[in-house]
Amino acid sequence: MLRVLVFLVLIYLVARALWRLVYGIAEGLSGADRKSPTAMPLVRDPVCGTYVVPSRALTAGSGRDVQFFCSERCRQKWTSR
């Protein structure tokens, strides 16, 4: 009975190790795709000079003249001048 138990634990450990290996490889492969969002170009806040991610930044203006800001305060400074 004890032998069976030890055998089961061994199988469990081996399976877990294998799973980790497979998971690690899969993660390594998908890591190449994950680089694209971080490689997104940053834009400079013209008021304080902070670099911001366009998708998260506040904007002012339109068309080609869009400016990106780190905060509402910077945007107001820009629009009020």
Ligand SMILES: [Zn+2]
């Ligand atoms: Zn700013």
